[in-house]
Amino acid sequence: MARHTVRDVRSENRFEVLHALFDLGPSSRQELARHTGLSLATVTTLAGEFLAEGVLRIAAVERNAVGRPYERLTINPDRGRIVGVDVAETYVDATVYDLALDVLGRHEAALDEDQNDQVYVVDGIVGAIEAALKASGTGREGIVGVGVSMPGHVQHDSGVSVFAPNWDWHDVHIEELLAERLRLPVYVDNPLKAAILSEMWFGVGRVVDSMAVVNIGTGAGAGIALEGTLIRGMTNNAGEWGHTLLVLDGRPCRCGRRGCVEAYVGAPGLETTLAEIDPSHPALGRLGQRDFVEAVAVGLAAGDPVLRELVRRTGRCLAAALGDLVNLLNVPKVTLTGWLPTALAEWLVPAVRDELPHHVLPGSLPGLTVGVSEVPGNAVSLGMATFTLERFLTRLGLAGTARTRPQPGAEAAQTIG
Template identity: 25%
Template sequence: MKKIMKQDQDVTKQHNKQMILDIIKKQRPISRAEIAKITRMSATSIGRFVSELCEEGLIRETELTSSGVGRKAIMLDIEPGAIYTIGVDMAKKRISFGIMDFSEAIIAQHRMDHKTQDSTPEETAELICNEMEGMLKQTGIPLEKVVGIGIGMPGVINYERGIVQLSTTLEWKDVAFASLIEKRLQIKTVIDNDLKVKILSEYLYGSAKGSNKTALIGIGTGIGSALIINGEVFRGGSNSAGELGHTTLDPNGNLCECGKRGCLQTYIDENSLIMEARRVKDVSDVRQVFAAARNEERWAKEIVSRTALYLGITINNIVCMYNPDTVIVSGDLVENYREIIDLVEEHSDQVIWEPFKGKFRVIPSELKGEAIVMGAGALAMQHFAPLAGTWAEES
């Protein structure tokens, strides 16, 4: 019985210590007295936990003092260089990296061209590890200060086991990718679907900040979505929730790479836009379609308008299923042709079910190309930072 009581006390202490660290992270700089007010804990308990966190190098006293009447109080802040994580964004033709410090700021970034389909997973893992080591050497950050690596990638990911179950974009199946990184660098690694990583970053740092329920639609070489509810990413039974691209619009429609006909992505992803455009003009890049639309070329404007209509239908389906307060539209399509948001809103009058009209907002991604790197770094921070046992629940 004593042993159980001791364990309960240890869990409570750990929880309280995490809560104080989390408050300092979110409201820094902050005084001990302000923490006591928020937590309703005694000054003695606050002092003890703060001392431990200072000794562990996670927080520090600043030169700032509280303003107002009465005795001046020394303010507390995070020690940004206490620990680091690395966020990685793996796409079809490039890999992006970012080093995140303990204050959750990206302090160094790097991007490289790499066609994953031309390499084995082992070769890609080796390349990623070499690039990360080079970044750390360049910034002077010791390897032992990196507590975790987060990687966002397209496909169906077994998030708990670190396995890429299927990624048609990368042409991988049943690849234990997290362990390949861990074995090489001896740093804990977590992998996840890129849009789930992206919506986490939008919730923490971008467009979805303050939202209770946000849906994100990603449009690129494929179509996907993600949902975050009160800070928790909705994963579904096998972390596959959000595979919008393979919902059926027309069972007799265009043939999809998955073998079915009429999948949504065959109507609005980049490849479908290029194929449609080639019926009229020789184009090799979707940006040429956007440029032609801006140049008032009728064929291009019709393609973009049709895409906006299908996107409006997609938003209606998501809103009917999940009733979010915010829908974020992201990806190259939006980042290179922001006018499409206005077109989507025009079409929404036709396709959004009446009870939901005016009950949610449609906005572009705020973080753009940095979102996955930031989200992957934050994911690693949630999992592997000190006191991370309660981190994901509290943040």
């Protein structure tokens, strides 16, 4: 195991200060010291480094009734622009952020889920990024980096899409392809890692430091944080919970196995379940997965009994799979994210909460909560922007690893049991 050096500790302390500013907004050095638990001298030194690089600026100078005036520091939003991109099998969502990670512009473009050609996918990503830049009024000269989430197994340190099952991609050097087209610094990673990072910085990670973020769309997977550390695994493949076994010798999965979780809770899995319940249901036969899920949401709102049975069965499968995840990790928070649970949250979340206690061991049930993510906007795009911010600070010599600590605050979701 690598030794934890003084440089490592200093880098982590820098991110504690930056993370505190995202939590608190404009703050004095004394407030940052109290929030982070660092000494005032350490905070003063680190803040000076950020100020020297233009990452922070002085928001205001205030004066107490007695004593010297003090400065309130804030992240300098105009130090640069970051693009966060969520690439899925059916769409590309590109968002432009300032350095304070506030949204400046966004564009979503559809991808044909039956097209897997590399040129087609790269064209779609580049086109969405260019449209988002235009929507935000951002020129290329102001961009400090582009973070792109790719589905499947991604090696973030080499920029390679190792395996994307829906496209049948193997060892595609996607970071290199995008950097050549964009002529900008590009960082690629997996959506599960992006989703958990955004939750650590801007979601339930503000009150707990161990959690699972379950991302569901075409497929399913889990981002995991334990004691403030994002879990990647040996090859960045940790979190492939969607390819754990739910039904022995069950439905075929696009990974090549049978009975995987995502074959029952992903959008194609819901279509299969509905066809089993009512093969002639009008929600079937839609052109795309998102159109199908939107039709399901409309039907549920109208009280369609067949679709309510669909949600009951899906909720039961999802709860059983989440029960295994909780029993394995003993996390107190499970957050659902992605376009599918967002569209069906009103019906799916209660179904999961009702069923989950039947699948979680008594020792892991107290205090367990499940709910839809409250991270604003696209959590994957925001997570990729946060990763890209880390990379930019690394280039400035302000490296670090994002962490989170428990903070006082209201519970983010309803307690189970």
